[in-house]
Amino acid sequence: MANYVVKVLGSTETLDTLERTIRQSEELGFVAVSVAAGTVGGKKGNLLTLLIAAPQGTVTLETIDGSGDGDQQSDRLDALAGGGAVVSYGGVYVGGTLTDVAMIRA
């Protein structure tokens, strides 16, 4: 049975700190399945969804320019993913500002 865990990441942190926090979480025996802005306890926040499992590969976070259309963002995701996989893509609070962020697993 899947065992999902939802935790709150800091909303005013830098992208590097968010990425490092996710990596540290995975090092404890979790796999990150998504990171996205959401609501918890009536407040805004970054929701990190994890699965208890052994991670494979390292995750990185990349910002995507939201001014492009869907096709342009698809191309950007393809370029960022390279030989890896896009785990999730959506709005994430970075430094307190909602930003389009892709989580990519190498």
Place this chain on the structure above:
Amino acid sequence: MRTLRMLLGGVALLATACGPRVVIVTGTTLGLKATPGDGNSRPPQVTLGYKRAEAAIVPTNGAVSMKDGTDAFSTMAAFDFRTRWFGETELASFVGTGFAVREIQDDANGTEFGDGFFAASTVKDVPAPLQDRRKALATQLNGMSDAQCRQVLGQVSRPLPKGPTACDEVRKTLLVTNTDTDMKALEDAAGNVGH
């Protein structure tokens, strides 16, 4: 005209009589008068009268404000009066509900949402030495039985799961352990379990 307004108000009340709704009523009366000073011919005068009242009944279609983040619909009424006739004078009032108010306050804080509106983080970036200790305990968990993990949970006063998922619960506890004190308590508990 007055009758028409009352009629419209009555219709609005009837239309929203049932179910949750936002009601907002404000009123302002402002008077300003300057008295002449020289007493000769007709003195200069400054007279200003202003009176306003407004009311809004906003049906929310059941979307009442809840702690889970659902907010009632937004209403806003603002009044601002400034004059320099008698020095710097300013009167201002602001009434609002819902996310409109939150976002205005957020703007004042310089971010899209002020810090007070963000949920507190539950997983945090920890220093490398602490992360090394967390990783060591995570590895240790791989070789522990459910019974042993239950002992760990008991020693750190964590609730015990009904099913055989105690080691998952210890791992979740480890995930949110970000202080030396909490880490030591977890390490001590793991070191004390029977084999």
